[in-house]
Amino acid sequence: MEGWDPNTKSTLTHIPLLTTKAGPRDGAAWTLRLKEEYKALIAYTQMNKSNDNDWFRISAANPEGTRWTGKCWYVHNLLKYEFDLQFDIPVTYPSTAPELELPQLDGKTQKMYRGGKICLTVHFKPLWAKNRFIYIFNLSSGEELSQNKAHFGLCLFHGNVSEKISKLLFSSPRFGIAHALCLGLAPWLAAEVPVLVDSGMIKHKDDATSSSTET
Amino acid sequence: MEAELKELLHDIEALDQSLTDSSHRASIDKLRSHVERLTSLGKSGPIRRLKVQDMSAEVVDSNPYSRLMALQRMGIVKNYEKIREFSVAIVGVGGVGSVAAEMLTRCGIGRLLLYDYDKVELANMNRLFFRPEQAGMTKTDAAVQTLSDINPDVFLESYTLNITTVQGFETFVSSLKNKSFCPSKEGSGVDLVLSCVDNYEARMAVNQACNELNQTWMESGVSEDAVSGHIQLLIPGESACFACAPPLFIILFSISVLFFLSLNIKYVYHKWRCDTYLSPLPPFGLGCGIGVDERTLKREGVCAASLPTTMGVVAGLLVQNTLKFLLNFGNVSPYLGYNSLKDYFPTMQMKPNPQCSNVACLKRQVITLTACGNDKFYLQKEYILAMPARDAALRAKMEAEDLPATEGPLHADNEWNISVLGDNELDSIDAASSDVLPEGLVRELPSADEPQKLPTLEAPLTYIDDLEDLRRQLDALNSN
Ligand SMILES: [Zn+2]
Numbered sequence: 262m263e264g265w266d267p268n269t270k271s272t273l274t275h276i277p278l279l280t281t282k283a284g285p286r287d288g289a290a291w292t293l294r295l296k297e298e299y300k301a302l303i304a305y306t307q308m309n310k311s312n313d314n315d316w317f318r319i320s321a322a323n324p325e326g327t328r329w330t331g332k333c334w335y336v337h338n339l340l341k342y343e344f345d346l347q348f349d350i351p352v353t354y355p356s357t358a359p360e361l362e363l364p365q366l367d368g369k370t371q372k373m374y375r376g377g378k379i380c381l382t383v384h385f386k387p388l389w390a391k392n393r394f395i396y397i398f399n400l401s402s403g404e405e406l407s408q409n410k411a412h413f414g415l416c417l418f419h420g421n422v423s424e425k426i427s428k429l430l431f432s433s434p435r436f437g438i439a440h441a442l443c444l445g446l447a448p449w450l451a452a453e454v455p456v457l458v459d460s461g462m463i464k465h466k467d468d469a470t471s472s473s474t475e476t
Numbered sequence: 477m478e479a480e481l482k483e484l485l486h487d488i489e490a491l492d493q494s495l496t497d498s499s500h501r502a503s504i505d506k507l508r509s510h511v512e513r514l515t516s517l518g519k520s521g522p523i524r525r526l527k528v529q530d531m532s533a534e535v536v537d538s539n540p541y542s543r544l545m546a547l548q549r550m551g552i553v554k555n556y557e558k559i560r561e562f563s564v565a566i567v568g569v570g571g572v573g574s575v576a577a578e579m580l581t582r583c584g585i586g587r588l589l590l591y592d593y594d595k596v597e598l599a600n601m602n603r604l605f606f607r608p609e610q611a612g613m614t615k616t617d618a619a620v621q622t623l624s625d626i627n628p629d630v631f632l633e634s635y636t637l638n639i640t641t642v643q644g645f646e647t648f649v650s651s652l653k654n655k656s657f658c659p660s661k662e663g664s665g666v667d668l669v670l671s672c673v674d675n676y677e678a679r680m681a682v683n684q685a686c687n688e689l690n691q692t693w694m695e696s697g698v699s700e701d702a703v704s705g706h707i708q709l710l711i712p713g714e715s716a717c718f719a720c721a722p723p724l725f726i727i728l729f730s731i732s733v734l735f736f737l738s739l740n741i742k743y744v745y746h747k748w749r750c751d752t753y754l755s756p757l758p759p760f761g762l763g764c765g766i767g768v769d770e771r772t773l774k775r776e777g778v779c780a781a782s783l784p785t786t787m788g789v790v791a792g793l794l795v796q797n798t799l800k801f802l803l804n805f806g807n808v809s810p811y812l813g814y815n816s817l818k819d820y821f822p823t824m825q826m827k828p829n830p831q832c833s834n835v836a837c838l839k840r841q842v843i844t845l846t847a848c849g850n851d852k853f854y855l856q857k858e859y860i861l862a863m864p865a866r867d868a869a870l871r872a873k874m875e876a877e878d879l880p881a882t883e884g885p886l887h888a889d890n891e892w893n894i895s896v897l898g899d900n901e902l903d904s905i906d907a908a909s910s911d912v913l914p915e916g917l918v919r920e921l922p923s924a925d926e927p928q929k930l931p932t933l934e935a936p937l938t939y940i941d942d943l944e945d946l947r948r949q950l951d952a953l954n955s956n
Contacts, residue, residue: 282833285642286642286645292943295943296941296943296946299941299943299946299947299949299950300941300946302950303946303949303950303953306950306953306954307953310953318954319954320947320950320951320954321947325642327641327642331954349640349641349642350642351640351641351677351680351681352639352640352641352642352644352645352681352684353640353677353680353681353683353684356680356719356833356834357640357676357677357680360640360677375594386676
């Protein structure tokens, strides 16, 4: 798991995983799922606040909990850059991850699809598909881990993942919205905002308005 | 304009007659013929052909179907005219979907349903079908404009929506169910759904709809490096659904092999490729003797490539398979890959996965296995039947919480006997159902880690919280 910083790793292990596999068309099961989503979001927000790492606000924009809106921000060179955040829960959720949108950045970076959907393709969607992340963490012995990794990689290479191995490494609990924010949006902001600022694509709100108003 | 040209011609005549010097005659003649050509061009204008009542095999220049009806004379197709009874839904009117729509329109398909939420952009002009002056129009409107000009006989329906949203999906499903075009036909309101989308989410939505409607569909895709593609036939319950197995990806001789092996898994069907900010996965590829360090593969945001050739080839393969399927000739390919670098066309067949995470797929599988009545599939069927155990656990959770158990579409068949097979039995199913991939094909994503372990009694699940309470708790956190 080299590449992920230790903070993300430890944060992730503290966000509750979700056990109800239900999407917005699943009636009462979706209500159960929604509760789990809330619990995970509450836990994650609380954790961020207590670690002095508060970085988003999100709440359901409709009673069904299928549309979510809010804000997220990132601090770069001691300046805070804030963006609107929105997404729909896809009809095939949780088989497919929510597509997080930052509409204000639409067209400003290539790492975005139309409508301001951030690109999660490489760094997040495979994790969502598999939740492999968790289990690689949870395996205690490093040696066992590397063996399993090698074996699993080989299996994938040959295109026939052994069911036994995938069972060994992974089991059922699942990611939810909070995990998508932690593993999808946070690293995206960390990678993109500095580039957007340095290239002048986005300006700090104080800079943008300094000529006419005071902060 | 016509009157002005006439006047100009008149002036030229007058000039011609007033001139005594014949040395200018040649240039005056040239001028005259130029004006005459302009006049005839102006008159020809755009003509919309009229609708044709019956497809005729008559070989005359004015018959738009003579070459198609000749397929009957050649003994390829028994009854070509039947094409007018078919409805085909095309999801995604992009580089592949628009071309497929044009091909079917030219073939005289009865009815086309088009779905897309995007607009035409100048960046699309390296592909076929759309014209620069259509930039800014919705793809569905632009397609209807062009297609109705090409063949007014085709009934066109267009839907500007995103099928992955709850609302878009509902409209999508109900449009597929509308049987008004051919009420006497069995099944849903369309004969085939063609998925021509460029992302995993939309494919999963098409897969969901088709599994629920028991609708046969074909999937198509072009790799982001623009040099390979595939088409796949999906018959719910009979062949692997899109959720049964991770999508396949031809790696042979493609640069993608490097990315695949180092990043291990990735989506290839995207318009834009982003670089890897962080490598979330251990470098599996290193163990495979490729020796590529993933860190060297980090790239700055690179735009996905696309070629009109590859997209045209894939659209051609897709519509060819569609015609064979609808008009019942030749062999319909269950899977056909295309790697343009080596002109490699792998084919294969994929059986459904009895551990598929899609409940609608499992229901189709059981129906299929029951219909074939073969004892050989007993174990497999039993295994699938055990899947509602998960639903039962869910219901137990709901009862614990005093919620009415829903009898929604996904939980309607909960009366199956619940039994869970041991690991050994599972292994034998794996052996029976595992599909050997042809050389050069690999799975693009890992298999989903189903079946899920059922919640055990040691960890009782309690849901005492009220949704409104939770919402208020989050709001409170959000407000400071
Ligand atoms: Zn399936």
